[in-house]
Amino acid sequence: MFGLLGIGCLGIVAIAVIVAVVVIGIYNGLQRKRVAAQTAWSDIDVQLKRRHDLVPNLVNTVKGYATHEKGVFETVAAARSAAMGAKTIDQQIAAEGQLSSAIGRLFAVAEAYPDLKANQNFLQLQEELTSTENKIGFSRTNYNRSVAQFNESALVFPANIIAGMFGFAQMKLYELDSVEERKVPTVQF
């Protein structure tokens, strides 16, 4: 009688231990993947900040040659401050998209000014912005990859139960949302 009870207790303890080990394993796995995705986001953030720093210099350089393009300068300035003031990642993604297309238009405008295109300072800024844009693009791919990995592992059973218990919310992919942003800026003369 006592022996049977003992075995029962032992069985329950054993099952509890196994469950605890599995839960801890899944929790740590989710946590690691979320940290990886967050690190990938901070890699993007470094490049976005770099772009915020470069934009005023670019605007000032272009202003010296293209005095009649006030509208473009204002769009760029507005997009930049919106991007810098963004509170959430979603807001920032939207605002950075606006900034990308505004910068694209600024370069398109610059095409019409041969003196500007020969300016050493402008060429340097163009190189830096092109590179920053590329780095954002590559970092975005890395970020999306790690977000997709995290999201998938938080959705499958039984990890979805653990994810719900500990509040692992699905993370958002960094997608290009505007149609304008998807297409390569075309140059008109």
Added chain:
Amino acid sequence: MSNSYGAPPPPPQPVAVPASTGAVHLERPELHALPTNVTYRNLIAENRRKSAFLVMLLIGLAVLTGAAAGVLLGASGNSRAAVPAALGGALIFGVVASIAAGWSWFSGPGAILSMAGATPIEKKDDPQLFNVVEELAIAGGLPLPKVYLIDDPSLNAFATGRDPATAAVAITTGLRASLTRDELAGVMAHELAHVRHNDIRLMMLLATMAGLIVFVGDFTRNMRIFGGMGGGRRSSSNSREGANPLVIVLIVISVIILIVAPIVATLIRLAISRQREYLADAGAVELTRYPEGLIGALTKLGACRTPLRRQNEAIAPLFMVNPAKSAVVRGRQDSSSMFLTHPPLAERIARLQALL
């Protein structure tokens, strides 16, 4: 392995590289540079297994070569000394090979860079080159390699190092000056693909081992011809009647080993070198997603008729295209041969065009 890129490549055509600002090409439809079942993880794992096997094979060859050299140098006339001489030779060679491998592990990259006459540069010396390398390092998830410039009008580039953390990429001033931003990205992506695939370590170890085997083969032959003239002949004629047939067989085998081993070692090394070039081209497209850039660069590299000023056979397989004077000056970059370090350029371009 070489047919795993899918459809047979179309015949090479003149390449028109579209003008581009060097902006990122992420929005292209998926390009299958590598077969879909090949991921980087298993590519690198396969490379590691293959490296271990081939290095072991070469060590085996080296020990055999050492034993053969021992027999021929130490026991030419004395039948009883044959076996200890063989063991001694193998032992000496084993130790020397280990030291050489260890040396190349720690000092190889530096030695390679100085043999090529490469000097390190900083971001302010060439912001665009650094930007391109930084972008590709992000794309490949690699630490930023050191960047070197080779002051040479010839067109070429290479990568070295023992792992991604100690990697270095080098480009000639001639190549740097003649490329557009997209083509430069193609070249640097090819070099970073070598880093990412762990090719740089494999090629360095293979070069060391193969070089050593070739050296011992030459050394023994020279010793027998020049050093062995006087004493060797006298002692061998004295002991001829007493020579054990087993020893004669041993000597014959040794001679065969000394002739065959250097050739086999070199062929192994060259075959791997050629295979790695195709893989690095595919890996480069994986990074840039823009085969046009690398195609444009390879076309320019193939048109180059100025050889590198510093010719060095030891580091030739590391370069982007075959740097040998004979190949460059006569425009023989399209030759296909098991004795060449690089696959035919036209074939490399055709495989990239199959991705467009």
